[in-house]
Amino acid sequence: MRHAAQPVILITGSEGLIGDAIVNWEYPNYDIASFDIARPHKRPEVQDFIDCDLTSDESVNRALETLRERHGNKIASVVHLAAYYDFSGKPSPLYRKLTVEGTRRLLHGLQSFEVDQFVFSSTHIVMKPAENDEMITEASPVGAEWDYPKSKLATEKIIREERGAIPAVILRIGGVYNEDGHTVPIAQQIARIYEKRFESYFFPGNPSAAQAFVHLDDLVDLVHKVIESRHQLGPYEVLLVAEPDQVSYDDLQDIIGKEIHGAEWPTIQIPKLVAKAGAWTLDKLSGDDDSFIKPWMIDRADDHYPVSSERARELLGWVPKHRLRDTIPGMVRRLRENPQRWYELNGMSVPEEMKAKK
Numbered sequence: 001m002r003h004a005a006q007p008v009i010l011i012t013g014s015e016g017l018i019g020d021a022i023v024n025w026e027y028p029n030y031d032i033a034s035f036d037i038a039r040p041h042k043r044p045e046v047q048d049f050i051d052c053d054l055t056s057d058e059s060v061n062r063a064l065e066t067l068r069e070r071h072g073n074k075i076a077s078v079v080h081l082a083a084y085y086d087f088s089g090k091p092s093p094l095y096r097k098l099t100v101e102g103t104r105r106l107l108h109g110l111q112s113f114e115v116d117q118f119v120f121s122s123t124h125i126v127m128k129p130a131e132n133d134e135m136i137t138e139a140s141p142v143g144a145e146w147d148y149p150k151s152k153l154a155t156e157k158i159i160r161e162e163r164g165a166i167p168a169v170i171l172r173i174g175g176v177y178n179e180d181g182h183t184v185p186i187a188q189q190i191a192r193i194y195e196k197r198f199e200s201y202f203f204p205g206n207p208s209a210a211q212a213f214v215h216l217d218d219l220v221d222l223v224h225k226v227i228e229s230r231h232q233l234g235p236y237e238v239l240l241v242a243e244p245d246q247v248s249y250d251d252l253q254d255i256i257g258k259e260i261h262g263a264e265w266p267t268i269q270i271p272k273l274v275a276k277a278g279a280w281t282l283d284k285l286s287g288d289d290d291s292f293i294k295p296w297m298i299d300r301a302d303d304h305y306p307v308s309s310e311r312a313r314e315l316l317g318w319v320p321k322h323r324l325r326d327t328i329p330g331m332v333r334r335l336r337e338n339p340q341r342w343y344e345l346n347g348m349s350v351p352e353e354m355k356a357k358k
Contacts, residue, residue, distance in 0.1 A: 123173055190256055246305065
């Protein structure tokens with residue numbers, strides 16, 4: 001057995017957007033180990049990668065034994081990011097098999113380690129949307145409505161009930177973005193306006209409703225503060241993580257329109273049934289999965305999330321340094337510089353007319 005010279009941070013889902021950013025943060029006082037099913041594609045030297053499939057008892061047990069052999073029995077923090085997510089909103093057994101049961105499997109295996117802290121990446125949409133403009137806090141009611149937030153809420157329950165003596169921190173995180181976009185609702189909105197699609201003018205809900213977002217760098221900074229404060233935090237903490245400046249759909253339309261076309265982009269509110277009919281028609285005619293707002297988004301278009309992160313500020317001194325409205329110009333600039341790269345980074349197919357121009 002080789003004991004670590006420094007405290008160990010274990011990161012699951014290390015090859016995702018958030019995991020990759022956390023792994024590549026400078027941790028001079030820690031050793032980094034990571035679990036994932038894909039090998040590192042960036043700076044593999046900064047982490048000790050261990051292959052792990054959280055849907056398999058055998059794989060989890062083997063990965064934890066490898067971790068013990070290489071780093072000993074003590075873990076400073078487990079940052080648990082691995083989970084299933086499908087933006088189409090379609091049901092999948094992986095929500096339970098990976099997100100819920102995978103967490104249970106990991107927690108059971110960790111009981112034989114000395115773990116200072118278990119950090120779970122949940123989502124702000126486990127919260128019930130606000131009725132008006134009252135701020136959503138950690139004490140507000142929960143109300144998950146579709147499979148993704150339901151899986152996160154079920155996993156939170158697993159952590160509360162089965163963590164044993166391991167202290168836990170639940171981070172209910174807003175939509176994560178950076179200068180390349182990397183958040184599907186905003187990227188789709190930018191693409192619709194950039195291409196001047198007919199449907200870009202229409203919205204099937206209250207255009208003054210706002211979602212919660214947080215810049216990737218600010219989220220990584222928060223995780224770092226959570227790890228550094230692990231001995232000062234309580235045995236079970238829940239933190240909402242979002243910028244205080246939530247931007248409405250209508251405001252986003254205007255900001256994006258001005259950046260791309262030099263003018264405000266009008267928003268026309270339409271009934272949900274009309275929007276669903278339009279989505280179905282465009283999907284059948286074009287077969288393009290990017291052609292309109294997803295059906296689950298239509299159902300949730302009125303959801304309003306004025307999220308307060310005051311507790312994170314009070315507990316950790318965390319104050320976001322970025323704002324979505326200030327970052328959109330950079331997103332648009334990168335789109336213009338290299339449309340094909342931007343579309344690919346955001347998981348969308350490049351329009352044929354743009355391919356023809358290259």
